[in-house]
Amino acid sequence: xxxxxxxxxxxxxxxxxxxxxxxxxxxxxxxxxxxxxxxxxxxxxxxxxxxxxxxxxxxxxxxxxxxxxxxxxxxxxxxxxxxxxxxxxxxxxxxxxxxxxxxxxxxxxxxxxxxxxxxxxxxxxxxxxxxxxxxxxxxxxxxxxxxxxxxxxxxxxxxxxxxxxxxxxxxxxxxxxxxxxxxxxxxxxxxxxxxxxxxxxxxxxxxxxxxxxxxxxxxxxxxxxxxxxxxxxxxxxxxxxxxxxxxxxxxxxxxxxxxxxxxxxxxxxxxxxxxxxxxxxxx
Amino acid sequence: xxxxxxxxxxxxxxxxxxxxxxxxxxxxxxxxxxxxxxxxxxxxxxxxxxxxxxxxxxxxxxxxxxxxxxxxxxxxxxxxxxxxxxxxxxxxxxxxxxxxxxxxxxxxxxxxxxxxxxxxxxxxxxxxxxxxxxxxxxxxxxxxxxxxxxxxxxxxxxxxxxxxxxxxxxxxxxxxxxxxxxxxxxxxxxxxxxxxxxxxxxxxxxxxxxxxxxxxxxxxxxxxxxxxxxxxxxxxxxxxxxxxxxxxxxxxxxxxxxxxxxxxxxxxxxxxxxxxxxxxxxx
DNA sequence: ATAAATTTGGAATGAATTTTCCGAATTGCT
DNA sequence: AGCAATTCGGAAAATTCATTCCAAATTTAT
Numbered sequence: 001x002x003x004x005x006x007x008x009x010x011x012x013x014x015x016x017x018x019x020x021x022x023x024x025x026x027x028x029x030x031x032x033x034x035x036x037x038x039x040x041x042x043x044x045x046x047x048x049x050x051x052x053x054x055x056x057x058x059x060x061x062x063x064x065x066x067x068x069x070x071x072x073x074x075x076x077x078x079x080x081x082x083x084x085x086x087x088x089x090x091x092x093x094x095x096x097x098x099x100x101x102x103x104x105x106x107x108x109x110x111x112x113x114x115x116x117x118x119x120x121x122x123x124x125x126x127x128x129x130x131x132x133x134x135x136x137x138x139x140x141x142x143x144x145x146x147x148x149x150x151x152x153x154x155x156x157x158x159x160x161x162x163x164x165x166x167x168x169x170x171x172x173x174x175x176x177x178x179x180x181x182x183x184x185x186x187x188x189x190x191x192x193x194x195x196x197x198x199x200x201x202x203x204x205x206x207x208x209x210x211x212x213x214x215x216x217x218x219x220x221x222x223x224x225x226x227x228x229x230x231x232x233x234x235x236x237x238x239x240x241x242x243x244x245x246x247x248x249x250x251x252x253x254x255x256x257x258x259x260x261x262x263x264x265x266x267x268x269x270x271x272x273x274x275x276x277x278x279x280x281x282x283x
Numbered sequence: 284x285x286x287x288x289x290x291x292x293x294x295x296x297x298x299x300x301x302x303x304x305x306x307x308x309x310x311x312x313x314x315x316x317x318x319x320x321x322x323x324x325x326x327x328x329x330x331x332x333x334x335x336x337x338x339x340x341x342x343x344x345x346x347x348x349x350x351x352x353x354x355x356x357x358x359x360x361x362x363x364x365x366x367x368x369x370x371x372x373x374x375x376x377x378x379x380x381x382x383x384x385x386x387x388x389x390x391x392x393x394x395x396x397x398x399x400x401x402x403x404x405x406x407x408x409x410x411x412x413x414x415x416x417x418x419x420x421x422x423x424x425x426x427x428x429x430x431x432x433x434x435x436x437x438x439x440x441x442x443x444x445x446x447x448x449x450x451x452x453x454x455x456x457x458x459x460x461x462x463x464x465x466x467x468x469x470x471x472x473x474x475x476x477x478x479x480x481x482x483x484x485x486x487x488x489x490x491x492x493x494x495x496x497x498x499x500x501x502x503x504x505x506x507x508x509x510x511x512x513x514x515x516x517x518x519x520x521x522x523x524x525x526x527x528x529x530x531x532x533x534x535x536x537x538x539x540x541x542x543x544x545x546x547x548x549x550x551x552x553x554x555x556x557x558x559x560x561x562x563x564x565x566x
Numbered sequence: 567a568t569a570a571a572t573t574t575g576g577a578a579t580g581a582a583t584t585t586t587c588c589g590a591a592t593t594g595c596t
Numbered sequence: 597a598g599c600a601a602t603t604c605g606g607a608a609a610a611t612t613c614a615t616t617c618c619a620a621a622t623t624t625a626t
Binding site: 028038118120131140162174253265267269270 | 448
């Protein structure tokens, strides 16, 4: 097998891209351990570039010899030769990046790359703002409320729906069951009655704020339910009917906003709640 | 002299900045050859990071032993220890990130604020990586395919579902109708027949890759449908059944990954496709 | 179920690399 | 200019590292 592959492609990959491509094509026919190497290499190219066989092997959970075999399977003489490709990628990266940024800036906002560059920049700014402006007290109270709740209900429509559906999934994976309130016709409001005082309602809504969501939260809040809201302004109508308000200023491009920062916050909330629940369930 | 310096500053520089600072303060009292090392090191930090003593020494016009003495003059045990600082600088290109991350770790990653700080930093890094690694050709081809498609079908389960549901919403707002394939029981596969050759299938899937999604994409691809996939590795099984592959390396916190970067890319795609469709519909 | 082929782990090998050491050369001081 | 201290070069030693090899384990084919 190996001989055949060598015969088919005797030349060695000369840059990181072709190396990735070769890994991709050969991964089908790779045995378990070599696949493990492949996965590790693609996930941690920096460590391959700088580490020794012993270090990398132990980090990847294989033998040093397997690492050498992996390199040889890809067409290299040995590990060292493959390592050079990873090193080249590491060095070229620095210069390429700035070069690429200027190129993207020049390309304006009408090319796909330009649009992406724009969003990346704004998202980074937005993430900075999040960390700077976040109300840690509100955040901690939110985590507490969600951790203490008997049941967690999630509500969000339109642009907010991906946020709550993600929370639903991630919390579920952490062993925290949640109730994702889907909007199926006009019956949403009727479900308020199934939320009781010991529960928490997590509601996400952004401008323009869906009236039905605000209305729902208002009713729940009126019933004494702990309402944690994620929104884009303290002026949001949801703020008045919430126990705790989390604010996020999302990156924009014209009229279109990303969900990048919001997702970052949502993930953090999920992990924090998962952690808190784990500790309490263990004790 | 050397003994004195050791006595004055027995601690070793722990990052590139303090290393540079020490070189600059000590360079006054350095003899010729060591100064030569200092100059070379500051001018070619990358080569110091990756080369061997023999290589570097010859490039710098000194003996390998001089290189070792140089490192020891700066307070290190030997060359290897100094090299690690240069390597660290190479990996944490914007050493800001790693620096801030360690700062965050010191303040504890178990508090909600700590978890958020962690995700914010990693997400920013992840966004940088996205811009650096994105295959602009693949991106442009994706936009073209999606713009040219008669109908756009969207598929993504579990963690990928929020991504496609967001695309569904955003593209809809831009006047691009899409068909969001929801997973309702085992009937998913039967829907392949409703996708025809002029359509495009956008499929998102992350490790562990849902077999049913891969299977679905495979069938569509087999029917000649343009399949644009968004995934987390070239080893993804979806890659083999796609016309175009977009790769995203998302930020992690332990076992949990955010969707921050993925959402940024998704938004960009939506805006780009929306733009492209607008132009063609106007002309 | 059995045999053949492939893959794997781990020790052994051999190469490469870092570090030490010491005599020679250079520099600084009187 | 002559002496002492420092610096340097280069070889030798010690260490680390990549690679090879082979027996054991696993997988595949019959």
